[in-house]
Amino acid sequence: DSGVTQTPKHLITATGQRVTLRCSPRSGDLSVYWYQQSLDQGLQFLIQYYNGEERAKGNILERFSAQQFPDLHSELNLSSLELGDSALYFCASRQGSNTGELFFGEGSRLTVL
């Protein structure tokens, strides 16, 4: 158990809909990272937050947004969903902003029909 909790584990929805994925980092970790894993694209970095502030942005679509709350949990919002958004979405946390290893949650599997 990594200590990183993600909900929901599975989500099935329709095109055009909006979903929210939630992540609780390990106790004491200030940084949260979001990744998308799909068969054709591999593991893609989406966005990083550190202590409530956006720190780095990767290949995140404009239809996607995220935030980190004062209690350090984070949410990834995916809107106007398309079939190609079907993937496994991982949250990872680490203690600092730019040191240490990542600890991953078990992921949220999103299926868009």
Place this chain on the structure above:
Amino acid sequence: AQSVTQLDSHVSVSEGTPVLLRCNYSSSYSPSLFWYVQHPNKGLQLLLKYTSAATLVKGINGFEAEFKKSETSFHLTKPSAHMSDAAEYFCVVSDPWNTGNQFYFGTGTSLTVIP
């Protein structure tokens, strides 16, 4: 810029035989390197990490990796494969000074263990 190349997309070994998963990296300075394992429908779990201390790094479940700067390699090995080692393995290089993405993941190596 940092990058990671995992030289084999698939590796098959028989149970009880050695495992070698190859990783080459590109980095403009001394990097931090990691190996993660992902079992089906699970998150990524840290196997081991190199952060400029000993070049031979021991990890969990009997895995180890050797950092070779001259060869820019960080290959993962295990003396004797177990059925439970069947999984996807990712080599990762970290760039702490990058204001954007800080972790560069290889494309993964799928390890099959034959009974």
